Amino acid sequence: MAESETLVGDQLLGVEEDANLNEDQSMTDVQNPSNASESGSDSDSDTDDEAQARARIEVLETALNSNPTDYDSHIQYIKMLRKQGDIEKLSQARENMSSLFPLIPEIWREWAKDEITISSGSDAFSAVEKLYERGVSDYLSVPLWCEYLNFVQEHDPSVRECSASGISKARNLFERALTAAGLHVAEGHKIWELYREFEQAILFTIEETDSGAREKQIQRIRSLFHRQLSIPLADLKSTLPAYKAWEADNGSSNDGNKGELDGLSSHVVSVYQKALEMLSARDNFEENISKKDVDLEKLEKFMVGERFEDMLVHIMAYLKFEHSFGDPARIQILYERAIADFPVSSDLWIEYTQYLDKTFKTARIVRDAYYRATRNCHWVGELWVRYLLSLERSHGSEEELSTVFEKSVQCTFSSFDEYLNIFLTRVDGLRRRLCASTGVEDGVDYAVIRDIFQRASDYLSPHLNNTDSLLRMYSYWARLESKLGKDLIAARGVWESLLKNSGSMLEAWIGYIAWEIEMGHITEARSLYKRSYSKKFLGTGSERIIQDICHSWVRFEREYGALEHFDIAVQKVAPRLQELELFRLQQESQNASLATYESENHSTKNVREKRKPTSSSADEQSPAKRRKDMAQNLKKTNENDKSQAGHSAASSKAAKLDDKKSESSSQEAKPKPSKKSFDDQCTVFVSNLSRQATENDLRNFFADVGGVVAVRILKDKFTRKSRGLAYVDFSDDAHLNAAQEKNKQLLLGKRVSILKSDPKLGRKKVAEHSSIKSELGDDAKQINGAGKTDSQEASKERKEEQSKSSSLALDKDIQLKGRNTFAVPRNVKPLGRTTRFKPQSNEAKEQDDDENPKSNDEFRKMFIKK
Numbered sequence: 001m002a003e004s005e006t007l008v009g010d011q012l013l014g015v016e017e018d019a020n021l022n023e024d025q026s027m028t029d030v031q032n033p034s035n036a037s038e039s040g041s042d043s044d045s046d047t048d049d050e051a052q053a054r055a056r057i058e059v060l061e062t063a064l065n066s067n068p069t070d071y072d073s074h075i076q077y078i079k080m081l082r083k084q085g086d087i088e089k090l091s092q093a094r095e096n097m098s099s100l101f102p103l104i105p106e107i108w109r110e111w112a113k114d115e116i117t118i119s120s121g122s123d124a125f126s127a128v129e130k131l132y133e134r135g136v137s138d139y140l141s142v143p144l145w146c147e148y149l150n151f152v153q154e155h156d157p158s159v160r161e162c163s164a165s166g167i168s169k170a171r172n173l174f175e176r177a178l179t180a181a182g183l184h185v186a187e188g189h190k191i192w193e194l195y196r197e198f199e200q201a202i203l204f205t206i207e208e209t210d211s212g213a214r215e216k217q218i219q220r221i222r223s224l225f226h227r228q229l230s231i232p233l234a235d236l237k238s239t240l241p242a243y244k245a246w247e248a249d250n251g252s253s254n255d256g257n258k259g260e261l262d263g264l265s266s267h268v269v270s271v272y273q274k275a276l277e278m279l280s281a282r283d284n285f286e287e288n289i290s291k292k293d294v295d296l297e298k299l300e301k302f303m304v305g306e307r308f309e310d311m312l313v314h315i316m317a318y319l320k321f322e323h324s325f326g327d328p329a330r331i332q333i334l335y336e337r338a339i340a341d342f343p344v345s346s347d348l349w350i351e352y353t354q355y356l357d358k359t360f361k362t363a364r365i366v367r368d369a370y371y372r373a374t375r376n377c378h379w380v381g382e383l384w385v386r387y388l389l390s391l392e393r394s395h396g397s398e399e400e401l402s403t404v405f406e407k408s409v410q411c412t413f414s415s416f417d418e419y420l421n422i423f424l425t426r427v428d429g430l431r432r433r434l435c436a437s438t439g440v441e442d443g444v445d446y447a448v449i450r451d452i453f454q455r456a457s458d459y460l461s462p463h464l465n466n467t468d469s470l471l472r473m474y475s476y477w478a479r480l481e482s483k484l485g486k487d488l489i490a491a492r493g494v495w496e497s498l499l500k501n502s503g504s505m506l507e508a509w510i511g512y513i514a515w516e517i518e519m520g521h522i523t524e525a526r527s528l529y530k531r532s533y534s535k536k537f538l539g540t541g542s543e544r545i546i547q548d549i550c551h552s553w554v555r556f557e558r559e560y561g562a563l564e565h566f567d568i569a570v571q572k573v574a575p576r577l578q579e580l581e582l583f584r585l586q587q588e589s590q591n592a593s594l595a596t597y598e599s600e601n602h603s604t605k606n607v608r609e610k611r612k613p614t615s616s617s618a619d620e621q622s623p624a625k626r627r628k629d630m631a632q633n634l635k636k637t638n639e640n641d642k643s644q645a646g647h648s649a650a651s652s653k654a655a656k657l658d659d660k661k662s663e664s665s666s667q668e669a670k671p672k673p674s675k676k677s678f679d680d681q682c683t684v685f686v687s688n689l690s691r692q693a694t695e696n697d698l699r700n701f702f703a704d705v706g707g708v709v710a711v712r713i714l715k716d717k718f719t720r721k722s723r724g725l726a727y728v729d730f731s732d733d734a735h736l737n738a739a740q741e742k743n744k745q746l747l748l749g750k751r752v753s754i755l756k757s758d759p760k761l762g763r764k765k766v767a768e769h770s771s772i773k774s775e776l777g778d779d780a781k782q783i784n785g786a787g788k789t790d791s792q793e794a795s796k797e798r799k800e801e802q803s804k805s806s807s808l809a810l811d812k813d814i815q816l817k818g819r820n821t822f823a824v825p826r827n828v829k830p831l832g833r834t835t836r837f838k839p840q841s842n843e844a845k846e847q848d849d850d851e852n853p854k855s856n857d858e859f860r861k862m863f864i865k866k
Contacts, residue, residue, distance in 0.1 A: 707735025
């Protein structure tokens with residue numbers, strides 16, 4: 001057995017010639033010992049190559065075991081096994097690949113040749129014949145058909161001996177080949193020539209004395225010539241001289257030396273000239289789609305290169321041209337040629353099968369086309385749906401329909417809606433059979449439909465939750481449960497299952513209610529309204545949804561219910577509608593105030609400056625606390641100015657000591673923040689944020705950017721609700737810049753504003769304010785140096801300095817930013833106020849002079865009281 005396998009492997013690879021060469025080499029090595037060492041090294045190299053080949057085969061076997069649908073691995077595995085001559089594994093590998101994929105003609109031709117070489121016995125011919133049959137059914141291939149025809153003539157005893165059964169078998173096979181590829185413009189003439197040669201060989205076997213049989217055979221060959229001359233084939237012009245020569249050899253009066261069309265019947269001349277015109281009109285298309293430069297490796301890998309893209313464009317133009325003539329046979333063969341070049345073009349398969357559905361009434365042709373389409377493009381759900389419909393139109397058996405359906409649901413599609421479409425198509429077919437009273441004959445009952453619905457629900461519900469697609473399936477299921485299944489409880493169970501998964505979807509409740517009304521169950525519909533009107537529905541516009549269902553309940557009771565039912569409905573929905581209206585007004589008020597706040601912020605020159613607070617802790621303080629700190633800072637500023645203007649060095653030290661005490665007391669009164677401090681060096685400030693936004697929402701919003709380190713949502717101290725502002729810290733500047741690109745994008749229905757946080761900007765403002773105070777302090781020192789020690793003069797000078805500091809501050813355009821500006825000192829210009837400070841009247845000044853300065857504690861108590 002091992003010897004026979006080795007011999008077979010040698011025959012496959014032509015190793016006999018290599019053996020002769022090795023023998024000659026051995027003789028040379030004996031004569032020349034130096035060559036012997038080289039021969040030994042070659043032998044070692046061959047051993048290494050075999051080891052590498054075996055290792056490669058093992059790797060491919062492992063890859064195919066883990067992923068049986070890897071097309072490239074199948075191709076490489078078959079090549080390696082054929083090279084090694086491992087016949088058993090090679091045959092099994094080809095069968096495995098054929099069960100998963102259609103094979104290109106080149107693989108079928110290699111397979112058939114190998115089987116012819118290694119097969120022997122009575123079953124050898126039948127096995128190879130089956131291989132050719134399988135091969136010609138995958139793709140259109142004229143060379144494969146020609147090899148099939150030659151194999152039958154050579155190896156089939158009945159055909160070879162020209163017996164009546166053999167001749168009939170061969171003629172039927174030739175006619176099938178002509179139907180499949182006889183109209184192939186570029187290569188179809190090869191089959192016609194083989195057919196004529198076969199018939200000519202039969203003519204030679206007929207005795208000269210049997211004139212009747214000879215004349216009949218001559219007429220058969222003449223008819224083949226006439227048929228071929230009427231078809232636009234590439235060798236049409238060379239076929240005509242061959243025909244005339246054949247007529248001359250068989251006793252015709254035609255003279256081959258006369259004109260091209262002389263001596264021919266008018267019918268032959270007419271069809272020949274028409275065929276020439278058709279060929280001339282198609283020459284340009286045939287030239288464009290010629291496959292001279294096609295790389296067959298790309299076909300084996302199911303890849304489409306630039307060359308193939310160009311061919312597809314030309315083929316589609318060719319198809320459009322053939323459609324204008326409307327010849328179904330010619331259009332079909334052109335589609336088959338396109339499919340052979342582009343086997344994984346789903347658009348081409350869909351167009352081809354649609355044409356067959358409309359044009360051909362033969363069920364077998366359409367079925368075979370869909371079978372091949374789903375094998376080539378098994379990931380296209382539409383092709384499986386059309387396949388099931390085609391089987392139903394051709395009255396396919398329930399077993400065949402079930403088989404195709406089970407294959408389809410095992411495929412991988414790009415969307416779950418494709419799976420749903422296949423499930424519903426199968427249910428449609430079963431429903432039609434049951435309604436037509438043919439389902440019982442096929443052994444189909446409603447339990448099959450219920451099982452398919454349940455399988456669809458188990459698989460699709462997690463993926464299609466809260467979608468119209470799932471609602472459509474459940475609604476269909478419930479209706480069939482009540483109509484065909486005659487089970488009202490089961491139908492309600494279907495609706496309740498939908499509400500369990502998609503209860504936050506208004507359409508589910510409306511559909512359930514509409515079904516109960518359609519069935520005449522008014523009480524059950526009223527119960528559903530009572531359950532649904534108080535529910536919370538998810539998504540945007542939920543308030544409108546609740547309003548719709550409340551109004552729908554009132555309309556329902558107006559049309560179906562009694563007065564007491566109507567009153568109850570109105571009483572139930574009225575508070576709900578009032579609550580929704582109040583919520584709407586609050587939302588409008590918040591939106592209006594937010595719009596006003598944003599317009600005020602946009603009125604300033606530096607947008608980045610106004611949107612960046614110096615620290616997050618200041619934003620987290622309550623409004624009362626901010627007013628308190630503001631008053632303390634202003635009080636300390638005024639006291640410092642007064643102390644510098646009217647006190648000596650000792651009093652200055654005392655004032656500084658008082659300031660320190662005041663600061664320490666304020667620090668003791670102010671609780672220390674427990675939160676982690678941030679430097680905001682790589683931070684964005686997010687505003688116009690939805691109040692419902694959480695930290696996870698912000699992290700998900702910046703998920704595509706990445707690099708999020710921390711998220712800080714600013715909240716009100718007392719209510720702990722979001723203020724619509726947040727800081728987001730990033731790991732580096734690259735992520736920070738990417739985050740700023742998401743400015744003005746939607747987050748929970750609102751366009752958020754995203755700007756870089758700049759802590760230096762806040763320090764610049766503090767430094768500017770300190771410079772103003774230093775200028776005022778220098779002026780006060782100069783006044784004290786002039787020797788004015790009188791208390792009244794000092795008081796007067798202090799007032800002048802205060803007036804001077806106010807004017808200086810106004811010249812500096814110091815603005816207090818924020819909404820609460822009722823307690824702003826007169827020398828600070830509130831935000832948005834453009835009028836200049838107006839001097840006080842003399843009476844007001846005198847009143848201010850008489851007023852004694854207040855201490856820090858007095859000012860604090862007064863401020864807190866307000």
